[in-house]
Amino acid sequence: MPVDLAQACEQAIGATRLAMQAGYRRLLIEILAPDLKPEVLARPFLELVQPPALVLFSDAGGAALAQREWGSLPEGIELQSLTSRTQPTPEQSILLVMPAVYSLDQVERVCQAVSGGDPSGLASKGRDPKPVVLLNPQLQDAATVGVGLAGRRLRQRFLSTFETSYYLRSLVEGALFRAYPDPWSVWQQEEPGLYSVLKTFIAQPTGEEVAELFRASKGKDPWWSWRRWLGSL
Incomplete structure (x- = not known):
């Protein structure tokens, strides 16, 4: 288990590189903690996308804030929003930063542009598409914005084309990792x-x-709650 966000990002970068070496080209990273700012979380992951690369935020405001916070970018890395008219090319690696549920259509189009329509997200003999890294997608709350059952199924089908290279969720009693x-x-x-x-x-x-x-x-350990309380003191 990582001790802080910096270590979690370091672990995620290492795990994602291993997945890329294994042939995966659609990678999902989820570090789920409260109050994570997209521009802060995303900066370390620029090293996962080799130039030419495109870093995409959900909207122009998020992209502008990241540009201001990051300053100059490595040569060959472009920062845009999913709402811009910039069209990704098959030669570009992609980092998608916290895309919102309303951006799902744009996210799918980006992935199709990079992979040439192949939804497998895998490299194969004679074919090696550039990687698409999906970082902390906000696509799980579709029901709250009026997306029906069919829409949720399409979302799940799309996400199933990604390999989860890193996942960390803090829970009340522990963590899922x-x-x-x-x-x-x-x-x-x-x-x-x-x-x-x-x-x-x-x-x-x-x-x-x-x-x-x-x-x-907890049923196997009757002293579990007592030890948790003592540990919190």
Whole structure:
């Protein structure tokens, strides 16, 4: 488990590079913590996209803020928004920074432009598309903006073309974690800063599976809540 955001970003970069070496070209990175600013989170991940590259934010405001915060960019890296008229080319690596749910159509078009319409997101003999890195997509709240069941299924189908190279979500009782090529793992917090693995999964566990795991763990250890309370003092 990383001790801070800087270490999480370092782990995510290493895991994503391993996934790229394995042939994956659509990579998903999710570091889910409160109050993460897109321009702050995204800056370390520029090293994942080799020039020529395109870094895309959801809107012009986000892109302008990042430009102001970052200053000069490495040569060959262009900063734009998904609402701009800039068209990505198959020669460009792409970093998509926290695209909002209303940007899903634009995100799909970007991926199709880079991959030539091939949805597999994999390199193969004689074909090696440039990578598309999807960083903390905000695509999971479709129901709140009027997207129906069919739309949610299309969203899930699209996201399934990405390999999750890194995932970190803090939970009340622990964390859900994955760094490619390792399996998914549920961690329980024993005390502040100290975690232990409860179980590993081949695929991402559902919320109910995670909740049941924590319930079962507390049932086996009647002193669990007491130790958690002492550790918080």
